Amino acid sequence: MARHFDSELKGLKDGLLSMAGMAERMIDLTRRALLERNSALVDEVNVLDEKLDEMELRLDQLCIDLLALRAPIAADLRLIASAIKIIPEVERIGDHCGNICRRAKMLNDQPPILNGDYLERLASETQGMVRRAVDAFVTSDASLARAVISDDDKVDNLYQAIYRELLKLMLSDPLCIERASHLILVIKNWERIADQATNIAEEVLFILEGRSAKHTYLQERN
Amino acid sequence: MDPETHLPLPEPVVLGGGRDEALPAVQPLEGKPASLPLTDTAALVAPPALEVERLNLWYGAKQALFDIDLQVRKNTVMSLIGPSGCGKSTLLRSLNRMNDLVDSVRIEGSVRLGSEDLYAPGVDVIELRKRMGMVFQKSNPFPKSIFENVAYGLRVQGEKDRLTLEEAVETSLKGAGLWEEVKDRLKESALGLSGGQQQRLCIARALAVRPEVLLMDEPCSALDPIATARVEELIFELKKEFTIVIVTHSMQQAARVSDFTAFFWLGKVVETDLTEKIFTNPTNRMTEDYITGRFG
Numbered sequence: 114m115a116r117h118f119d120s121e122l123k124g125l126k127d128g129l130l131s132m133a134g135m136a137e138r139m140i141d142l143t144r145r146a147l148l149e150r151n152s153a154l155v156d157e158v159n160v161l162d163e164k165l166d167e168m169e170l171r172l173d174q175l176c177i178d179l180l181a182l183r184a185p186i187a188a189d190l191r192l193i194a195s196a197i198k199i200i201p202e203v204e205r206i207g208d209h210c211g212n213i214c215r216r217a218k219m220l221n222d223q224p225p226i227l228n229g230d231y232l233e234r235l236a237s238e239t240q241g242m243v244r245r246a247v248d249a250f251v252t253s254d255a256s257l258a259r260a261v262i263s264d265d266d267k268v269d270n271l272y273q274a275i276y277r278e279l280l281k282l283m284l285s286d287p288l289c290i291e292r293a294s295h296l297i298l299v300i301k302n303w304e305r306i307a308d309q310a311t312n313i314a315e316e317v318l319f320i321l322e323g324r325s326a327k328h329t330y331l332q333e334r335n
Numbered sequence: 336m337d338p339e340t341h342l343p344l345p346e347p348v349v350l351g352g353g354r355d356e357a358l359p360a361v362q363p364l365e366g367k368p369a370s371l372p373l374t375d376t377a378a379l380v381a382p383p384a385l386e387v388e389r390l391n392l393w394y395g396a397k398q399a400l401f402d403i404d405l406q407v408r409k410n411t412v413m414s415l416i417g418p419s420g421c422g423k424s425t426l427l428r429s430l431n432r433m434n435d436l437v438d439s440v441r442i443e444g445s446v447r448l449g450s451e452d453l454y455a456p457g458v459d460v461i462e463l464r465k466r467m468g469m470v471f472q473k474s475n476p477f478p479k480s481i482f483e484n485v486a487y488g489l490r491v492q493g494e495k496d497r498l499t500l501e502e503a504v505e506t507s508l509k510g511a512g513l514w515e516e517v518k519d520r521l522k523e524s525a526l527g528l529s530g531g532q533q534q535r536l537c538i539a540r541a542l543a544v545r546p547e548v549l550l551m552d553e554p555c556s557a558l559d560p561i562a563t564a565r566v567e568e569l570i571f572e573l574k575k576e577f578t579i580v581i582v583t584h585s586m587q588q589a590a591r592v593s594d595f596t597a598f599f600w601l602g603k604v605v606e607t608d609l610t611e612k613i614f615t616n617p618t619n620r621m622t623e624d625y626i627t628g629r630f631g
Contacts, residue, residue, distance in 0.1 A: 116628055116629060118628070184586075184587055185627075186586065186590065186614045186615070186626050186627060187614060187615065187616065187617055187623050187626055187627050188623060188627065189627055190614075190615060191615070191616070323615065323616030324616075
């Protein structure tokens, strides 16, 4: 039996996908602004960030309305409860892109201090995680969601490696401390975007399987 | 880790101290399984009050219940849900042998209340029904005073002592959450009460004979939201003393009041589980489709 509620849930899913699409576009622009040293792209990121904020407010309201008026249960409830958690994750991705762009603008005006390969690898791993997390949501693919969660270690290791490089640079040449400080925050923002992708993947698993995929070490301990 | 994407790690640069090892370990929450925060833990370990085993029931040639296995734990609420005609009320009426009153009915299997098999030969059905109170969809007060309605069951049992009757009426009306509203007009006709009050009066009447189990057949379907909320609060209170089986068509009511839920379809139990589990992550696809309104 087709339900009116199904079309409302589809509206929520479409809204989430639209947000995620915007976030992916922002990630792409941010990556290019940083790696191609193209500050002209920053403005577009800022415009998209505002749109993402608007979408967040709209979808938050939709979720509250669906909870209040449709009293969802079972899979419907899990979708809405998880959407409430996924929406701010996607919005945060936009914020991190904005932060990276702000620092990219400053860095682009000065000579580079770090091998571009490092940032390229971090950005591309992170971008891939976000894309796969969104794909897992769209295609209801639990194994893809699990792969995203395990990929987070890869990004964490990259972050650690670059962080150490930057510390070494700062210790060896005090003149690059300011740029290195900006870059530390830039890589932290990339690393946080990967965390956001992980959180989204965990919510996808909850929607599909009805069990929390967070803090699995606690379940293992019990 | 993928060696393709892993950068050669430089030696770590240690700045300052590491993690504070003196931090106390976080203690896990005790009492409830973390995955079921709203489930009454006592319900999980309560002994069975009522056990139905391989119950089959026919109305003439037509089979209405098929191999029902169900266990209702003591001091818990079990909701029976399912579409109309799926056998919920038939099962409820089998629990206190009300189906005996239907001529063409034939029943196989067993229903045990405590250690007693209700369908064993020689069971005193009247005595049995004292142990199982029943509340119906439509409130059915007798055309008598409020007091006499509640005292009725005890009088039938032969109780004549005025003081005993008064005490029982007061306790039962208090138990049904009606005492404060009617204590000054116990001699007035019960038919003058509102619909919600009449239904609580029927609950008080059922409580007066101190049953072990309370069977409720859609007790709120004719009540407004306020009266419904009162009865639901009452169910929550009553389960401290009684075991309750409730048939309901309201998914939200089942979700609100019961510890366990059984989903019926075409005379069979499709799924029984903790209510919290049924309403967040049911195992059976049919249960999911029914409770989310996709059935049919």
